[in-house]
Amino acid sequence: MYGIGVLKTLGITFYHFLMTYVDEIRYLGRRDDPKNIPERQGPLGRGAFTLQYPRERRPVPERSRNIPFLVVDGETGKLRCTACGICAQACPVQCIWIERAKDPETGRPQSMAAAYHLDIGLCMSCGYCAEFCPFDAIKMDQDWELSSYTRPGFWSAEQLAKPETYHAQLHPADYAEEQAKKAAKAARARKSA
Amino acid sequence: MGELKGVAADIFPRLNERFPGALQPAERDGLVVDARQLVAVARFLRDEQQFHYLSSVTAVDYPQPTAEFPARFDLVYHFYRLSGGGYLALHVHADRDKPVVPSLTPEFPAADFQEREVWDMFGVRFEGHPDLRRLLLWEGFDGFPLRKDWKEAYYEEEHKPFKSRFPEGGAPVPAEERTPLKDNLRFPAGWEPQDWDFEEADRLLYQRMLSADRDPAKPLQTDEMILNMGPHHPSTHGVFRLAVRLDGETVRHLEPVFGYLHRNHEKIGERNTWLQNIPFTDRLDYINGMTNNLAYCIAMEKLLGWEVPERAQTLRVIMAEFARIINHMVAAGFYGNDVGFFVTAALYAMEERELILDLFEAVSGGRMLYNYMRPGGVAADLPEGWVEQAKLLVDERLPRKIELMQTMMLENEIVQGRSVGVGVLPPDRAIAFGTAGPVLRASGVPYDIRRAEPYCGYEQFDFDIVTAEHGDSYDRLALRFGEIWQSLRILRQALDRIPAGPVQAKKLTPGLKLPAGETYGRIEAPKGELGFYLVSDGSANPYRYHIRATSLINLTPLSYLTRGMKIADVVAILGSIDLTMGEVDR
DSSP: OTTHHHHHHHHHHHHHHHHHHHHHHHTTTTTTOGGGHHHHTSTTOOSOOOOOTTTSOOOOOTTOOOSEEEEEOTTTSSBOOOOOOHHHHHOTTOOEEEEEEEOTTTOOEEEEEEEEEEETTTOOOOOHHHHHOTTSOEEEOOOOOOOOSSOOOEEOHHHHEEEHHHHHHHOHHHHHHHHHHHHHHHHHHHHHO | OOOOOHHHHHHHHHHHHHSTTTEEEOSSSSEEEOGGGHHHHHHHHHHHHOOOEEEEEEEEEEOSOOSSSOSEEEEEEEEEOTTOOOOEEEEEEEESSSOEEEOOTTTOTTHHHHHHHHHHHHOOEEETOTTOOOSSSOTTOSSOTTSTTOOOTTOOOSSSSOGGGSTTOOOOOOHHHHSOGGGSOOOOTTOOGGGOOTHHHHHHHHHHHHHTTOOTTSOOOTTEEEEEEOSEEGGGTEEOEEEEEEETTEEEEEEEEOOTTOOOHHHHHHHSOTTTHHHHHTTTSTTOHHHHHHHHHHHHHHHHTOOOOHHHHHHHHHHHHHHHHHHHHHHHHHHHHHHTOTTHHHHHHHHHHHHHHHHHHHHHSOSSOOOOEETTEESSOOOTTHHHHHHIIIIIIHHHHHHHHHHHHHSOHHHHHHHTTSSOOOHHHHHHTTOOTHHHHHTTOOOOHHHHSOOTTGGGSOOOOOOOSSOSHHHHHHHHHHHHHHHHHHHHHHHHOOOOSOSBSSOOOTTOOOOSEEEEEEEEETTEEEEEEEEEOSSSSEEEEEEEOHHHHHTTTHHHHHTTSBHHHHHHHHHHHOOOHHHHHO
16 A cells, blocks of 8 residues: 555654663663763664763774874883884874984984974874884874864974873773783893893 | 786787787786777777776876887776676877877767866877866866876975975974965966956856757757756765756756865875875775775785785675675665655664774774775784674674665655656666666676675675666665675674684785786775776885776766756765765765
């Protein structure tokens, strides 16, 4: 009969409409709990997927990437960066500018950056710098609330620097791997010594 | 003189017999044809050797003469047999000072937009082309940007990485200061902006529209009008303009106007290194970043000759099929947007897309711009618990939701009324127009690259090629749902048997060099055949980087499909073709 299809469509829309209320009741009083977000918004969620930003924030997975940061080593308290320039080479938009430090007495280049600039307006968060860095010195941040009233322009090394603990907290799996590699290297060095 | 390989080696004796002296092996790949014989050779290939499908037309600029050939434009045509198999590349050389070649458009309408693009970008004239206007740039643009001697307004250096970014490279200057708007335009010599007649481009366009299928003796009737839909129009899925000549409500002629989102992706690609292009491909068809990455990496692997590990192959298949589900859901949802659902269907599609994007984000780190595939594998292995999440989605949720959406869209009488019998594309026209993917298959042509020229181990998976009979908008919609079910079938098989092992064949360095040569790599992207034509001179940067944009070429029949239909049907037909402007305009 003509019109059955339209009625079915209306039924499906009505089903979706009802399910949002079912979810409302299921999570009554616990809606604001961030622990429920993955479930409400996951494959088992039935209701509205909308989050009440900024009251609710979606948790991001470990590999989520947005604007790099420079890791300050926990042991030395200095940037891990050696100013090798691989990140600047790999960067598709060429937003990284590095100046290598020079020994003030001999004038020979040192393995640390005198200045590190990252053009935030240009960065496309592709993650190549972190992927190709041989010293685990640059990592991708997960902070996506970056809007500002003025153009951010360049971020210097001071603005980009984040402690190692921050990196460990953001990327637990990656950090564990990094530590295991470090331990293996140290063990090898001890053996050969 | 290059060694002949593959299809070219098989076909060369037959061609040589028929056209003695007109062909010779090309430097790197395929055959060089004498320009005067091009149309005859192409017709022979189509009519007697079953090369019905002209996939890609492009050009390469060689400003320096080589040992064998003088400085030239190298026009490249890629032909396929619809029964499967590899490509046949035909090259035609054009004089660099006065480039003219015969047009294939009268014989192969698939060449229409692509030849216009070559004219636009290289300034090669196609003799016999019915409408040789610029495709992406504006009439009056100074120069032809893909020529090697053309430099953009902010030209910095020929290739990345730029020297200024390195130690002792000078003070950093923000991007927007290096690119002040006042220098953004470069005008032809002796050209004053105030004297510019802005009507010029429109005049050319309307002239074409008014002269098409008209009785010149009959004056313009008062009830005929030219209506511009777009560039800003919700039904055009982006910034896209349709100039329509209307007689009352009936479309007499339609011309699509492109280029509002043009950024010369290919020129950017030639400045980039090979690896730097991967994140840029995400921005082509931004609904399907994964498959764009994949097509480019497959093309690179053809040149590199690398074997991809089994595990990486399976991961690629999983990502590509999830991308297909996303694309078809979104395409169907936005088709609903066009035919009267408002955004209900589109938002239901977005909900499922959201869940698949969660999976993509967990594995690649990006929700839209993944940058996940690499030559020789993928960027990262699956994180813990990913397969379980994916299985939950594939086994539990998606079938239920897709069933609902399919019922909602396909059984609905309003959708049927708007799309059954609207925009019928017969199979022979579908092939001639060079359409690919769902548009081609909905016309009853069972051509799927996953079968015709398998990649990533698709030959190990059990799936059907979905086809439809009528080739109308409704069939194109229904076919997408059919393909979603097949994708779920592939996903179930793939998720059950992900082999162990590495996900990357070789350790990559940012300055990866590709051996000299040229290739055409293609995959069955959700929207159709996505091909990358790459020319390498052995350095770390592509010499030529061309994209066969399936969204653009699928629009070739648009003018044909809408002729004689009502203006409201234009929206339905456009929606059923499924396009992303990021890929159309590049």
